[in-house]
Amino acid sequence: MSFVGKILVVVQVILSVCFMGFAGAVYTAQNNWRAESKKLEGNLKNIQTSMAELESEYSNYKTETTQKVNDALSEAQKAKAANKLLEQQSKSYQNQLETVRAERDTSVAQAETTGEEAKFRRQESGRQRVVNKTLHNTVNDLRAKIKNLEDTIFTQSIREKNLVAKQNKLLNELKYLNKIVANLGVDPKDPAIAGMQSPPPAVEGLILNTKKDKRNGTKFVEVSLGSDDGLSKGHQLFVYRFGTKANGNRPKYLGKIELVYVDPDKAVGTVIDAAKNGVIEKGDHVNSKL
Template sequence: MSFVGKVLIVVQVVMSLCFMAFAGAVYVTTDNWKTKHEQSEEQLGSMKTSIANVEASLSQARDERAAVESTLKQEADKWKLAFQNEEAQVKDLTGRLNNINNGLERQTAIAQSAQTEAGNREKESEVLRKQNIDLQKRIDEVSAELNTERDKSFNSEVALRQLEERFGKLQVQTAFLEKIVRKYDLPTDPAIVEGLENPPPKLDGLVEQVEKGKTNRTRYVVISVGQDDGLRVGHELEVLGARQQKTIYLGAVKVISVEADKAVCEVVAPSKLGDIEVGDNVTTKL
């Protein structure tokens, strides 16, 4: 064998070893990327669940607060009206009692004057005495009614104070929940909350438009599926594309605006394997 042949054989062996090392490195890199992607998906799912739970608790607390505030307001209005009615009745009974006292004083004066008259006035005095007894009974009845109305008025005031205390506690609780929402920057838009609570349906679409960012990589895309297909703000889709006759993963996009037949998405997880282009596929089936 000539010297040139030996050199070619050595070169061929070295190139084979290099190719095997390169293939091993590609395999390890692909396997590590898949593991990290699955871990990211699990963490994202956990975060979505936590956000959904917090949003559900906040929504429930707001509904309970609205219901309790409405009930407390209705009860407060009812008690205030009852208190006003009772107060009017007390004033009316007081006036009637004064009139009865005035009448009693007049009748007493008449009776005292009649006693100084002759014996033929005794029958008239007896009649007046009976009238006085009846008036006294009526005074006692009116006094009892007045005491009852005063008790009712006192009970109404106590109930009103209790309602006001409950309302104050609810206001403090509501302020605390709103502070938590602001601190953790939780979304309050019903459309965003709906997208976080309800997973997207299984669907496929195409990238129709792309908009590049400062790094000359795609930052926003317009896709061919929208609200009529079940998409909501907050849903995420995966992007796949054909590069050199191979289908590769190009990242994940999140819906930020949705119309009937299309949606605008932001790239939230770009891929190092390639950039998103018009005509690439989007799907929720991965």
């Protein structure tokens, strides 16, 4: 084979390859265009469906809007008729107002003729109201005072009855006791009998303060107990102090006091028995029983 023939064979092969590639490209492009066409057709159908839905909605909206417009026109007609009726009523009221004004002017003229007399009567009535109010307030104050006095009298009468009953009871008891004392042959005025009293209740308190009289050496102590605790003048209390751990916390006896002055919440006593090895101080304890 000649050289030219070889070249032609090569060219033919190259052209065949090119045509095959071109054919493949055309086939691929055809498939792509077909797919794109189907996609566009689907989009078109969707758009057409949306258009149909929008046309349906627009038709419904148009119908509803038309109905609303018709209703609004009907309401406007009714409002126009009502406005016309109101205008007629306004004219009627205006005529009535003119009539009332005329009657008012007539009444004012009549009132002016009797104005001075009415003014005098008003002034007199005002003065009388002031007097009546003052009298009314005075009567109310007197009634309140009378009510308070009646309540006080009633309360005092009940208290008086109770006191009289209590006094009668005490007098009867005193007579009975005097009879018993007389039968026993004891003189009630005997100092030993007069000083007798019931023993103090079981109480416990503290020494609040101590003070010594420089003139006679009597030592006074103030305790945290009083008549509210059942104590009275003449009662005797014992004074002691708590011990330490060294002696087993045993209390230490410091002496005995006798109350000479009693308040509801505290009392004052004098030392009648002092321990030789202890001094009563603030903070010590007092007890009615050892």
